[in-house]
Amino acid sequence: MSPSLATTLRNIVAVARREFLWRGRTRTFKITTLLLVVVGVGLALAPVIIRFIDRGSTGDRIEVVVGDSNPAIDVPGALGLLLNAPIPGLPTDGDTETDYRVEAAADIEVARERVVDGSTSALLVLDRTAAGDLAFTLYSKDTFLSRTTQLVRQAASSIAIQDRLIQAGIPPIDQAALFAPPDFDVVAADPNATTNGPQTGEEFVGSFAISFVLSILLFMAIILYGQWVAFSVAEEKNSRVMEVVLAAATPFQLMAGKVAGVGGLALVQYIVVLVPSAAALIFQDRIASLILGGSSDVALPEGISISLLAVFGVMFVLGFALYAVLYAGAASLVSRQEDVNQIVAPLTIISVGGYLVASYAGTGLIPIDSPLVVILSFVPFFSPYLMLTRMGMGTAAPGEIAIAIALLALFIPVALWIAARLYRSGVLMYGQSPTPRTLWRALRAR
Amino acid sequence: MSLVLNNLVKRFGPVTALDGISFEVERGQVFGFLGANGAGKTTTMRIILDILRPDSGTATWAGTPTTDVPRRTWGYLPEERGLYPRLEVLEQLVFFASLYAISRKDAAARARDWLARFRIPEYEKRRAEELSKGNQQKVQLIAAILHEPDVLIMDEPFVGLDPVNVSLLKEAFGEMRKRGTTLIFSTHQMEMVEELCEAVVLIDRGKLVLGGPILDVKRSSGRQVVRLGVEGDAELPWLADLEGVSIVRAGVDYTELDVRGRDPQDILAAALARGERVTQFLIADPSIEQIFIERVGRPPSEDHHLATAAAPAAPTVAAR
Numbered sequence: 001m002s003p004s005l006a007t008t009l010r011n012i013v014a015v016a017r018r019e020f021l022w023r024g025r026t027r028t029f030k031i032t033t034l035l036l037v038v039v040g041v042g043l044a045l046a047p048v049i050i051r052f053i054d055r056g057s058t059g060d061r062i063e064v065v066v067g068d069s070n071p072a073i074d075v076p077g078a079l080g081l082l083l084n085a086p087i088p089g090l091p092t093d094g095d096t097e098t099d100y101r102v103e104a105a106a107d108i109e110v111a112r113e114r115v116v117d118g119s120t121s122a123l124l125v126l127d128r129t130a131a132g133d134l135a136f137t138l139y140s141k142d143t144f145l146s147r148t149t150q151l152v153r154q155a156a157s158s159i160a161i162q163d164r165l166i167q168a169g170i171p172p173i174d175q176a177a178l179f180a181p182p183d184f185d186v187v188a189a190d191p192n193a194t195t196n197g198p199q200t201g202e203e204f205v206g207s208f209a210i211s212f213v214l215s216i217l218l219f220m221a222i223i224l225y226g227q228w229v230a231f232s233v234a235e236e237k238n239s240r241v242m243e244v245v246l247a248a249a250t251p252f253q254l255m256a257g258k259v260a261g262v263g264g265l266a267l268v269q270y271i272v273v274l275v276p277s278a279a280a281l282i283f284q285d286r287i288a289s290l291i292l293g294g295s296s297d298v299a300l301p302e303g304i305s306i307s308l309l310a311v312f313g314v315m316f317v318l319g320f321a322l323y324a325v326l327y328a329g330a331a332s333l334v335s336r337q338e339d340v341n342q343i344v345a346p347l348t349i350i351s352v353g354g355y356l357v358a359s360y361a362g363t364g365l366i367p368i369d370s371p372l373v374v375i376l377s378f379v380p381f382f383s384p385y386l387m388l389t390r391m392g393m394g395t396a397a398p399g400e401i402a403i404a405i406a407l408l409a410l411f412i413p414v415a416l417w418i419a420a421r422l423y424r425s426g427v428l429m430y431g432q433s434p435t436p437r438t439l440w441r442a443l444r445a446r
Numbered sequence: 447m448s449l450v451l452n453n454l455v456k457r458f459g460p461v462t463a464l465d466g467i468s469f470e471v472e473r474g475q476v477f478g479f480l481g482a483n484g485a486g487k488t489t490t491m492r493i494i495l496d497i498l499r500p501d502s503g504t505a506t507w508a509g510t511p512t513t514d515v516p517r518r519t520w521g522y523l524p525e526e527r528g529l530y531p532r533l534e535v536l537e538q539l540v541f542f543a544s545l546y547a548i549s550r551k552d553a554a555a556r557a558r559d560w561l562a563r564f565r566i567p568e569y570e571k572r573r574a575e576e577l578s579k580g581n582q583q584k585v586q587l588i589a590a591i592l593h594e595p596d597v598l599i600m601d602e603p604f605v606g607l608d609p610v611n612v613s614l615l616k617e618a619f620g621e622m623r624k625r626g627t628t629l630i631f632s633t634h635q636m637e638m639v640e641e642l643c644e645a646v647v648l649i650d651r652g653k654l655v656l657g658g659p660i661l662d663v664k665r666s667s668g669r670q671v672v673r674l675g676v677e678g679d680a681e682l683p684w685l686a687d688l689e690g691v692s693i694v695r696a697g698v699d700y701t702e703l704d705v706r707g708r709d710p711q712d713i714l715a716a717a718l719a720r721g722e723r724v725t726q727f728l729i730a731d732p733s734i735e736q737i738f739i740e741r742v743g744r745p746p747s748e749d750h751h752l753a754t755a756a757a758p759a760a761p762t763v764a765a766r
Contacts, residue, residue, distance in 0.1 A: 007517075007547070014544040022533055241528030244589065247495045248517050248545035 015257025020265050023296065033269050040277030048288040057281035060121040060148060063114070069126040069134060072166040075159060076102045079124070082155035085180075091276060100151075112139050122148060124156070132167065134160045141395040161210040211362050211392030214312050215385050217274070219355040221316070222323045223348060225266035227340075229324045230331035232262050233423075234340045242427045251427070252420040259324045267317070311391060311401055318408045320382030322415055323351060329419025332426035350381050358385035361393075368393050378404050447473040447508045449494065449597065450626070453502035456489055463489045464500070465652035471630060471645070472507075473596075476623055478643035478660075479632035480738065487632040487654045488525060491599050497522055518546040521595035525602045525632075527586050531575035535561070535585050538574060539592055546593035553592065560588040564614060580611050582655070587615070591622065598622060600631040604638055616642065636735040655741045664731035667740060671733075672710045674727060675700035675726030676717060688716060700726045 023029055042049070062083070064076045080102040082429045105111040105123070114120040123139040142149050162178065234240050245254055258326040262387045280287070354376070360366040361373045368390060377386035377396070390396035449471040456464040464486045481487050492498040494505050496513045505512040507519060510654075529538055536557055540603055540652045543553030561567045569577055574585065579720055583606060591598060592716045604612055619629060619642060633639060640647055640660070649656035656663055671694070676682065682701055691713065695702040703713065710729045 010547060011545055014541065015543075018533075018537075018541045022530075022537075026532075236530075238530050239531055240524070240526040242528065243492075243497060243524040243531055244522060244528050244542065244586075245545070247520060247522035247524075248496045248542065 003314060008253055010119045011206050011253040012257040012260060014252055015249065016261035016264065019258055019261025019306065023232075023262065023265050024268070029265075029269070033272055035272040036269070039277055041068075041280045043286055044277045044280035045287065048284050059261075060099070061101045061119070062148075062152070063103050063120050063123045065105050065108050065111060065125045067126060069128050071134060071159070071163050073159065073162055075126060076104045078162070079152070079155050082158055083151050100148075100270050110237060115139050115141065122152065124152060134163050136160075154377065189400075190215065203444070205372045210308070211389040212346065212359060213357045214308075214388055214392070215355055215362070218316055218319055218384055218388075219351065221266065221270055221320050222351045225263065225270070226323050226327040226347070226351075227342065228266055229259060229262045230327040230340050231337060232258060233328045233331040234334060234337045237427055238337065238371045250420075251424040252416065255325065255328055255420050255423050256416060257320065259328055263321060263324045263369045267320070277301050295367065308388075308391060311405075314405055315384040315388055318405065318412065321345060322380060322408065325412065325415045329415075329422040329426075332419075332423040334426075354382040354385040357382065358389040361386065368395050378407055380408045384406055449473075449512075449630075450504075450506050451490070452504045452506075453471065453492070454493060454500045454505065456486075456493065456498065461634075462652050464493075464503075466503070466555045467649060467652070467654055468503075469647045469654060469657045471628060473628055474623070474626050475628055476619065477628070477630045478639040478646035479630060480639065480646055480734070481632070481649040482634075484651075485649045488601055490649070491522075491601055491630075491632070494599060495522055502624075518593050519596045521590040521598040523590045523594065523598070523600040523603055525605070527579075527582060529582060529586060529589075530576040532573050533576070534571055534573055536553065536570045536648055537559065539589055542589040546563050548593055548751060556592050557588065560592065561585075564618075568681065571733065580607055583607060584611070584614075585676065587618070591618075591627075595627065597628040597630065600629070602633060603631050604635055636738065639734050646734070648741060656737075660734070661731070664734070664735065667732055667737055669704055669706040669732060670710055671730045671736075672698045672703040672705050672713055673726055673728040673730070674697050674703060674713060674717065674724070676722040676724055677721075680728075684716070684720060685713070688713065704732075719733050745752045 062079065064079060066075055083100040083102065108125055110124070110289050111120065111123045115123050118141075121140070122142070125137045125139065127135045127137065128134050134156075138149060138152055140146075140149060222335065236245075242254075249257075326347055327344050330347060331340050334340060334343045357366065357373065357376060361368050361370075366373060373386055373390065376382040377400070387396055387401055387404040391401060452468050453468070454464045454467040456463070466484065467490055472567060479487050479490070480699045489498065493500050494512055499513075503735075506530060507515045530541075533541070535552060539557035539560075540550050540553040543556070546552060548556070558567065558570065561570055564587075566581055566584055568615070569581060569585075574582060577585065587600075587603070590600070603615060607615060643660055646663055647653040648663075656666060658666070672691075674682070674685075681696070685701070685703065688708075690706045690708040692704045692706075693701060694704050705713065712729050714724065717727075
């Protein structure tokens with residue numbers, strides 16, 4: 001049957017409208033949205049909140065007991081220099097950087113009490129081994145892997161080296177000069193290469209973090225809201241209202257309406273949650289200065305451009321639509337809501353795959369220019385993740401982005417057609433379990 | 447202007463649900479669709495509505511394939527009742543009507559009108575899941591007729607209704623028929639068929655067994671049913687001597703006879719000739735139920751009764 005375009009649109013709108021309004025009016029939806037907004041803004045403001053809670057302390061205090069080790073250098077002074085020195089090549093964040101205060105202490109037991117009660121964050125005790133080397137013991141409530149522990153450990157190595165130098169008869173030199181980090185640059189081997197990925201800490205944060213965050217946003221939308229679409233199909237199938245609707249509308253209209261209605265509401269919820277959260281993130285310095293005093297600037301995070309956001313918007317909507325359509329088609333093959341998770345699992349795995357490849361490419365675990373990444377960045381299931389990552393990294397030409405978007409947009413009607421086929425055969429198939437053979441038959445059915 | 451099904455075949459995997467079904471429904475007819483469970487009634491209806499596609503064969507309405515007929519031609523009341531459980535009654539009706547290009551305002555007015563006519567106006571704002579089964583069924587029927595379809599197709603419309611609602615539904619049938627709506631419904635209840643239908647088809651295991659105007663169907667068996675009652679003698683042993691006459695049921699009041707290939711008047715003549723005082727004499731066509739049993743070999747409502755129980759198991763001897 002080939003209903004007129006007007007009929008098709010009318011029915012899609014009618015189905016989408018019902019889904020959107022009914023779902024949007026439920027108390028569950030309103031409460032969830034409110035909760036998500038609170039959680040999102042809370043997470044965005046977490047650094048400010050933590051600083052607000054910690055505003056009494058001026059930083060982390062570390063106490064040092066030198067004891068009988070009799071080192072040749074001023075250990076508390078050197079430790080303070082080393083702990084507060086910027087580490088070259090790693091991302092730094094001037095606002096959240098902890099300032100360490102290092103103080104000398106005499107009594108191990110008393111200082112240890114202060115670590116336990118929290119007024120001191122760690123206690124470093126020096127000693128000498130039988131061989132005459134410095135030995136360090138750190139009393140801390142942190143784990144072995146905590147940032148403070150690692151920094152103290154690095155600093156201790158430097159102090160031990162200097163101690164050995166003095167022991168070997170090399171005269172002590174200015175500590176600040178000794179511990180100053182050397183210049184260290186990474187340069188692309190191929191002189192013609194556009195870029196070798198991020199070169200500095202700031203670039204790393206900018207390109208990696210942005211594409212990482214955007215990938216996560218898409219990933220979460222697909223996993224969370226794809227399930228919505230899938231469950232709404234299974235629910236309708238369960239109430240068998242499907243047959244009545246199918247007598248009035250074609251499977252294609254129903255499917256498109258459902259995806260538009262549920263997907264539209266999902267996007268609305270997503271935007272309602274994201275906008276305040278993003279605003280909180282961007283304005284957190286301003287908010288912090290209001291609460292904590294001081295002044296700061298408001299700026300878009302490094303690496304975000306209007307064009308990147310625009311491409312993200314398009315890729316997000318198209319990518320989500322593609323997955324939502326297929327989730328709906330898959331869900332129409334099962335008769336019980338409990339089976340929905342199983343039947344959509346392959347789609348979820350594909351989505352996870354795209355996300356993982358994108359984050360590996362973003363961190364450089366897979367070279368961003370490797371054929372795998374480049375080819376997958378055109379494949380509809382993966383392009384929303386990978387083309388975005390490549391664009392964030394500055395390795396995608398505008399033409400490539402346009403081709404990826406066009407391919408994605410063209411693939412959606414194909415997916416709709418497949419899903420409508422599955423739907424037509426699936427909705428009246430109660431209790432049968434879908435096998436590859438039944439799926440194949442469903443696709444070929446007239 | 448009629449609905450014509452021509453040689454419909456539909457298989458579901460190894461099962462042949464329809465095996466060459468052909469029949470015709472005249473416009474404006476009340477048409478009964480008979481068959482036991484699993485005979486293929488629902489599949490045929492779904493094909494007419496283009497919910498399913500046949501493997502071969504055609505279905506046309508006024509010469510146009512049903513796949514190309516505007517959807518608003520059809521109203522459908524499926525056997526598995528389906529409403530959105532958590533949607534308000536009026537909202538549901540407006541939604542279903544909107545799929546047939548009826549404006550929301552118009553749909554709401556029509557829905558309120560019908561709710562009032564079915565005597566459930568107070569349920570307008572209730573969610574479907576809060577309604578009793580009978581009332582849900584009324585809402586479902588309203589959903590099927592709100593857009594004033596030319597053909598109303600109903601799968602077992604009387605199942606699950608109490609007698610009051612059955613008579614409401616029958617009245618609604620009459621009204622729609624007066625408007626010229628073609629009514630097609632399937633049922634197990636043969637008395638409904640005799641009461642309402644102008645034509646029937648009987649299908650069994652995917653094959654058409656018989657079909658046509660109800661009087662023709664009744665006469666197609668080539669036999670008639672005669673009820674004879676006489677004073678005194680209830681046994682009537684002399685009937686066994688008449689050729690083509692067999693006793694269906696011997697009762698105290700009257701005896702029911704099956705008459706094949708001879709004039710029923712002969713029986714009356716024979717009784718009078720023997721000097722019997724006849725108290726009852728009635729000639730009738732066999733009931734649809736009798737024809738169903740005769741052609742299918744089991745009653746249409748067989749599924750409503752338990753199958754014969756297996757022989758009781760021998761008492762188990764306790765171990766030890």
